[in-house]
Amino acid sequence: MKPLLLAIKLTLIIAMLGACTEQKPSTGLYMLLDTSGTYTKELKKAQQIIHYYLGTLGPGDSFAVARIDSGSFSEKDIVAKVTFDHRPSRANEQKRQFANTISQFIDSVKSSAYTDINGGLLLASEYLNETQANKKVVMVFSDMQEELPVGYKRDFNLALTNYEVIALNVTKLRSDNKDPKMYMERMSKWQQRVEESGGKWRVVNDLEREGSLAL
Amino acid sequence: MSIANFIPGQPILSWILAIICGMLILYFIRPSVHQLLDNLTTLIVQNLRLLSRSLSVSAKHMSERNKEVLLEHGKQQAERELERQFIRLGKLVEKDLSRYPTVQRDIEQNISAMEDKLTQTAVVPAPLPEWTEAVESISKLKDTTKNDAVVGKLLQAIYEAFHTQQKEVMDTYKKDISKRHNLLKSAMNHWRHLLEKLGNVESHWQHLNDQAKKIDLQVERFDNMVKATDKAERLLKSSNSTQFFISLVVMAIAGFGAFVNYNLIALPMSELMPATSQVAGYNVADIGAAVIIMLELTVGLFFMEAIGITRLFPVIHFMEDRKRMIWACVCMVFLLALCCVEAGLAYMRETMVADKALLTSFLVAGAESTQGSQIESSNIPMIGQMTLGFVLPLILMFVAIPFESFIHTGRHALGTVIIQLFILSSTLFRSVSLFLKQFTASLKNIYDIFCFAPLWLEQLIEQRPTSSKKNKLEPSNKEPKKLNQEVDEIATPELESNIDHDSDSSISTPIKQGA
Numbered sequence: 001m002k003p004l005l006l007a008i009k010l011t012l013i014i015a016m017l018g019a020c021t022e023q024k025p026s027t028g029l030y031m032l033l034d035t036s037g038t039y040t041k042e043l044k045k046a047q048q049i050i051h052y053y054l055g056t057l058g059p060g061d062s063f064a065v066a067r068i069d070s071g072s073f074s075e076k077d078i079v080a081k082v083t084f085d086h087r088p089s090r091a092n093e094q095k096r097q098f099a100n101t102i103s104q105f106i107d108s109v110k111s112s113a114y115t116d117i118n119g120g121l122l123l124a125s126e127y128l129n130e131t132q133a134n135k136k137v138v139m140v141f142s143d144m145q146e147e148l149p150v151g152y153k154r155d156f157n158l159a160l161t162n163y164e165v166i167a168l169n170v171t172k173l174r175s176d177n178k179d180p181k182m183y184m185e186r187m188s189k190w191q192q193r194v195e196e197s198g199g200k201w202r203v204v205n206d207l208e209r210e211g212s213l214a215l
Numbered sequence: 216m217s218i219a220n221f222i223p224g225q226p227i228l229s230w231i232l233a234i235i236c237g238m239l240i241l242y243f244i245r246p247s248v249h250q251l252l253d254n255l256t257t258l259i260v261q262n263l264r265l266l267s268r269s270l271s272v273s274a275k276h277m278s279e280r281n282k283e284v285l286l287e288h289g290k291q292q293a294e295r296e297l298e299r300q301f302i303r304l305g306k307l308v309e310k311d312l313s314r315y316p317t318v319q320r321d322i323e324q325n326i327s328a329m330e331d332k333l334t335q336t337a338v339v340p341a342p343l344p345e346w347t348e349a350v351e352s353i354s355k356l357k358d359t360t361k362n363d364a365v366v367g368k369l370l371q372a373i374y375e376a377f378h379t380q381q382k383e384v385m386d387t388y389k390k391d392i393s394k395r396h397n398l399l400k401s402a403m404n405h406w407r408h409l410l411e412k413l414g415n416v417e418s419h420w421q422h423l424n425d426q427a428k429k430i431d432l433q434v435e436r437f438d439n440m441v442k443a444t445d446k447a448e449r450l451l452k453s454s455n456s457t458q459f460f461i462s463l464v465v466m467a468i469a470g471f472g473a474f475v476n477y478n479l480i481a482l483p484m485s486e487l488m489p490a491t492s493q494v495a496g497y498n499v500a501d502i503g504a505a506v507i508i509m510l511e512l513t514v515g516l517f518f519m520e521a522i523g524i525t526r527l528f529p530v531i532h533f534m535e536d537r538k539r540m541i542w543a544c545v546c547m548v549f550l551l552a553l554c555c556v557e558a559g560l561a562y563m564r565e566t567m568v569a570d571k572a573l574l575t576s577f578l579v580a581g582a583e584s585t586q587g588s589q590i591e592s593s594n595i596p597m598i599g600q601m602t603l604g605f606v607l608p609l610i611l612m613f614v615a616i617p618f619e620s621f622i623h624t625g626r627h628a629l630g631t632v633i634i635q636l637f638i639l640s641s642t643l644f645r646s647v648s649l650f651l652k653q654f655t656a657s658l659k660n661i662y663d664i665f666c667f668a669p670l671w672l673e674q675l676i677e678q679r680p681t682s683s684k685k686n687k688l689e690p691s692n693k694e695p696k697k698l699n700q701e702v703d704e705i706a707t708p709e710l711e712s713n714i715d716h717d718s719d720s721s722i723s724t725p726i727k728q729g730a
Contacts, residue, residue, distance in 0.1 A: 058492040086490045
């Protein structure tokens with residue numbers, strides 16, 4: 001009788017411990033790289049940022065890099081994606097492979113004629129929802145000037161509740177220099193779109209500032 | 216409507232009227248207010264005193280219990296010391312007794328050898344030949360016949376023969392003497408040997424005597440503890456406090472050691488356990504590392520218990536010796552296994568750190584930079600970490616000794632602190648109750664100031680018909696006495712019950728008087 005009671009007690013303790021066990025809060029990061037026009041020259045900076053996040057993200061976190069081209073709402077535009085293994089050694093190996101893939105992409109990227117940022121954002125939200133990460137961050141490495149090919153419609157509603165959208169390295173266009181109001185209107189429009197979708201909006205242009213890239 | 220407009224156009228009169236009315240109201244409700252104040256004070260004061268008394272009683276009980284615990288612990292220690300002394304003495308006696316037949320044989324052999332030598336030295340040397348006397352008398356004859364060459368020659372020959380004989384005898388005698396001296400000299404060695412043996416026996420007996428004296432002292436100490444004398448308690452208290460602080464310091468040092476050990480294995484544990492899981496906000500890997508260290512400590516405790524150094528677990532301590540040794544061996548095997556696991560984890564940690572460094576340099580400077588850093592790496596940190604990983608659990612095993620001391624002495628130390636806190640709280644409650652009583656008396660006096668005029672009139676009226684009513688005002692003079700009583704109560708809590716009745720009556724008296 002006593003061993004039986006002991007076994008029941010042990011089972012209960014293990015069950016309680018199991019119930020107490022929870023998943024560590026994970027981060028999902030989706031980075032959109034603008035490959036339109038002359039912006040491809042900026043991609044080396046993007047590579048450094050990707051390397052920074054590869055060093056920062058840990059086991060259980062998800063990371064994906066996708067390109068923004070004429071029609072970005074396509075899985076083909078995802079350059080690399082990974083959910084890091086819970087074993088640090090395996091996660092390090094995944095990071096190396098990821099870095100190599102990004103390096104190859106940046107060396108061989110070709111400019112696209114148009115810039116479909118909304119399609120990229122939709123793809124990012126789908127991916128991050130699947131990862132079930134606690135913290136979801138979308139980074140847009142672009143000048144935020146959207147140009148859609150004829151026939152493409154991007155007037156859908158984005159579901160970005162609990163998302164943080166960070167616009168990185170938003171370069172000023174020639175037209176912005178002539179009329180800065182255009183730049184301000186553009187940024188304001190994006191901020192409004194993200195915030196209306198339930199997300200948080202942030203712009204980071206000074207990439208060297210300490211803490212600017214902190215998640 | 217303001218007070219100044221009670222009588223329109225007469226603000227001063229209005230104020231005077233208001234003050235007189237106020238005074239009259241205060242005078243009429245005075246007994247009720249005084250009673251209310253007294254009742255409230257009695258309620259609070261009695262509760263405070265009850266609390267204070269219960270705390271005092273608890274402190275007394277705890278003190279007695281603490282003393283019992285202290286003496287019991289002291290008795291246990293004294294028993295252990297006595298047991299150790301008896302074991303030591305038993306071994307000593309056993310060792311000496313087993314040696315005594317040999318010593319006795321040795322002494323007897325030496326004595327018989329000395330007797331032989333002495334017998335040999337007693338042999339008398341051969342006497343001189345008897346004819347020497349005849350020759351001597353011939354040689355003394357007077358030379359009566361002159362130029363008697365024959366007699367001269369004869370005498371000369373006798374003389375020479377005599378001298379030769381004497382010389383030979385002397386030589387023989389000297390040889391005998393020398394031989395006897397040599398025999399006596401060789402007997403000296405036996406004497407020395409005998410002396411040494413007897414000296415050894417004496418020192419052994421002296422040692423035994425010392426041990427017996429020590430045991431006497433221990434028994435006396437034990438006896439004092441059994442009788443629960445004040446001297447024994449004082450000695451135990453001082454020894455207990457010292458032991459407590461020493462064990463506390465050693466345990467703190469061991470705690471730092473455990474912290475170092477934890478940091479050594481926390482990172483590699485993330486390779487073995489899911490790094491993405493958490494329990495109560497802590498990583499499962501970190502908890503796993505802490506559990507390994509706690510297991511090492513537990514196994515170390517069991518090992519120390521099994522070899523008889525500590526006495527924390529009676530089940531292990533009262534095992535048969537053979538079983539206990541088996542248990543100790545099992546514990547040591549587990550401990551060594553855990554040491555090996557830690558050494559392996561330390562190796563893994565170094566590998567992980569190197570891999571992380573390689574990844575960082577790869578991400579920062581590209582693939583070329585990683586090759587250079589691989590060449591520069593050294594094995595010294597890895598060997599150091601592995602050694603630490605193996606040795607630290609073995610060192611932490613010894614924490615069982617201060618831990619036992621901490622457990623035994625901590626109980627008494629904690630009890631003492633609680634007793635002091637109880638006494639302090641009791642004193643505070645008594646002080647507060649005293650303060651409240653005085654405060655209420657002051658409040659009543661202040662109240663009386665606000666209705667001084669009616670009171671003065673009342674006093675005048677009361678003084679006129681009889682002078683005997685003077686005594687009614689006397690309770691105010693009794694206040695200092697009550698204060699003294701309270702001070703006495705604090706000073707002598709033993710007399711509480713008697714004083715409580717008095718003080719309760721002292722509280723009720725002004726109420727009656729006020730009413």
